[in-house]
Amino acid sequence: MKKRTLAAVLASTMLIATGSYVALAKPGGGFRGGEMMFDRFDANQDGTITQEEVEQAKADQFATMDADGDGELTQIEIEEGRQKLKEERKAERFSRLDKNGNGALSLDEFDMGRSGDLFERFDDNKDGAISKDEVEDMKGRFRKGFRKRD
Numbered sequence: 001m002k003k004r005t006l007a008a009v010l011a012s013t014m015l016i017a018t019g020s021y022v023a024l025a026k027p028g029g030g031f032r033g034g035e036m037m038f039d040r041f042d043a044n045q046d047g048t049i050t051q052e053e054v055e056q057a058k059a060d061q062f063a064t065m066d067a068d069g070d071g072e073l074t075q076i077e078i079e080e081g082r083q084k085l086k087e088e089r090k091a092e093r094f095s096r097l098d099k100n101g102n103g104a105l106s107l108d109e110f111d112m113g114r115s116g117d118l119f120e121r122f123d124d125n126k127d128g129a130i131s132k133d134e135v136e137d138m139k140g141r142f143r144k145g146f147r148k149r150d
Contacts, residue, residue: 041053041054041057043056043057061081061085064081064085065078065080065081065082065084067080097110122134122135122138
């Protein structure tokens with residue numbers, strides 16, 4: 001039973017992590033919010049992430065999800081834990097966008113400067129318009145961003 005529970009936890013952690021990467025992916029490679037994810041894992045804030053820090057993050061996530069503290073996760077605890085993490089991340093993202101801290105987003109805060117940046121990334125020939133070819137090219141660059149680097 002413990003092996004099955006551990007396997008479920010590891011699979012769940014990988015799904016959550018993979019989902020996070022996919023959600024944070026931005027066209028052309030790289031990640032939105034990558035700094036936030038990096039900071040979450042870089043516990044001692046030394047600018048690097050060690051295997052120990054990854055293991056500690058996993059243990060912390062497990063402990064957070066283990067609602068009854070019995071050292072095992074049930075399917076319900078995993079589902080509730082995922083939902084809790086999702087809600088926490090939503091709150092973090094909103095807080096980062098709400099630059100003036102008033103609990104509401106203005107048009108400038110909502111835009112986050114992404115539309116101009118995104119437009120520039122798609123408009124390869126810098127003619128002020130995005131063609132279908134440029135969109136297809138961006139799709140190709142997006143896919144390449146997820147390939148394992150040698």
